[in-house]
Amino acid sequence: MTSYTLGVLHGDGIGPEIVPASVTILDAAVDAAGLAPIAWVELPLGASAIAAHGTAVPEETLSALAGLDGWLLGPHDSAAYPEAHKSKLNPSGTIRKHFDLYANIRPAKSFERGNAIVAGTDLVIVRENTQGFYADRSTYAGTGEFMPSPDVAIAMGIITRPAVERIARSAFELAMRRDKRVTIVHKANVLKMTTGMFRDVCREVATDFPEVAVNDFHIDAMTVHLVRRANEFDVIVTENMFGDILSDLAGEIAGSLGIAPSINSSDTHAMAQAAHGSAPDIAGRDLANPIAMILSSAMLLDWLAAKHDDTKLSDAARRVEAGVEAAVSSGISTRDLGGTASTSEFTAAVVAAIRGA
Numbered sequence: 001m002t003s004y005t006l007g008v009l010h011g012d013g014i015g016p017e018i019v020p021a022s023v024t025i026l027d028a029a030v031d032a033a034g035l036a037p038i039a040w041v042e043l044p045l046g047a048s049a050i051a052a053h054g055t056a057v058p059e060e061t062l063s064a065l066a067g068l069d070g071w072l073l074g075p076h077d078s079a080a081y082p083e084a085h086k087s088k089l090n091p092s093g094t095i096r097k098h099f100d101l102y103a104n105i106r107p108a109k110s111f112e113r114g115n116a117i118v119a120g121t122d123l124v125i126v127r128e129n130t131q132g133f134y135a136d137r138s139t140y141a142g143t144g145e146f147m148p149s150p151d152v153a154i155a156m157g158i159i160t161r162p163a164v165e166r167i168a169r170s171a172f173e174l175a176m177r178r179d180k181r182v183t184i185v186h187k188a189n190v191l192k193m194t195t196g197m198f199r200d201v202c203r204e205v206a207t208d209f210p211e212v213a214v215n216d217f218h219i220d221a222m223t224v225h226l227v228r229r230a231n232e233f234d235v236i237v238t239e240n241m242f243g244d245i246l247s248d249l250a251g252e253i254a255g256s257l258g259i260a261p262s263i264n265s266s267d268t269h270a271m272a273q274a275a276h277g278s279a280p281d282i283a284g285r286d287l288a289n290p291i292a293m294i295l296s297s298a299m300l301l302d303w304l305a306a307k308h309d310d311t312k313l314s315d316a317a318r319r320v321e322a323g324v325e326a327a328v329s330s331g332i333s334t335r336d337l338g339g340t341a342s343t344s345e346f347t348a349a350v351v352a353a354i355r356g357a
């Protein structure tokens with residue numbers, strides 16, 4: 001029986017609550033699907049790594065990750081790091097850049113009893129993850145931001161044809177497995193060369209997928225469409241920063257940021273990471289919604305299933321999703337979804353649903 005080895009990086013804030021919850025649930029789902037137990041490898045990251053190793057992402061973490069089948073990354077609270085560490089690329093940015101995890105796939109799907117602002121939302125944002133208007137992602141060295149004088153700050157944005165081509169291909173391939181509709185989001189009326197190229201290259205790639213219906217919107221118009229009719233979209237492809245902002249909006253529209261999962265992947269590596277941050281306002285109180293991290297972990301199982309052509313892994317992923325849905329539809333949910341369950345009570349309900357399924 002094939003056994004998979006996955007990394008566990010707790011991170012900061014609510015990370016040490018939602019990541020172990022996901023590990024527990026994956027263990028139950030993998031067992032129910034008849035797979036060998038996952039071998040978990042815990043690795044240092046974040047504030048605790050700064051304390052123990054002098055850096056938020058130790059070299060030993062990066063080299064260990066390279067040899068794993070994938071990993072679960074908890075959120076980081078880099079704004080709270082000591083001054084010397086704040087100016088560095090944050091931990092998830094460091095890992096994404098190191099492994100060239102170019103595709104950030106962020107679904108937003110509402111639950112029936114899940115507090116959705118737009119019921120029936122079921123869309124996926126495909127965010128280009130390596131360049132765009134996140135200045136620090138686009139440089140070999142340096143942060144992409146500089147200040148010629150104390151009163152002038154300049155940031156750089158980069159869009160390249162190969163990076164757009166590969167993310168567009170990810171979006172169209174995904175759309176072929178879904179409802180065959182792709183929306184390109186840009187700001188080509190102002191950022192004509194950069195986001196204009198993003199739109200145009202996506203449209204070129206679209207010609208390889210004649211069955212997929214394509215439209216495009218400016219980023220500002222897109223926020224309006226999402227608030228009013230998020231349930232009408234299927235796959236949305238966009239550059240890095242637009243994708244980050246839109247996916248927070250879409251997550252909340254679907255019910256809560258706490259249910260917004262994501263996976264960051266290249267053709268060889270994948271990292272499960274909730275779309276939300278470390279939520280320091282509720283950290284350590286057993287209040288966090290673990291759904292985003294749990295569903296991100298299920299996405300990692302699906303990515304591995306496709307890579308290894310292992311249907312038991314996709315079976316395990318479906319069991320995770322069904323367990324979460326069963327818990328929410330039985331009325332068990334955390335505060336952000338309008339319920340009263342703690343993180344651990346919700347986790348136990350999902351495990352019980354998986355075991356009883």
Ligand code: ATP
Binds near residue numbers: 257259278282336
């Ligand atoms: P980052 O910049 O790291 O993404 P952020 O500034 O977007 O972080 P978050 O940490 O995502 O902020 O938190 C935004 C709000 O959403 C906070 O009020 C937080 O408590 C809430 N929130 C985020 N994640 C969860 C969760 N899993 N469960 C419940 N509430 C959450």
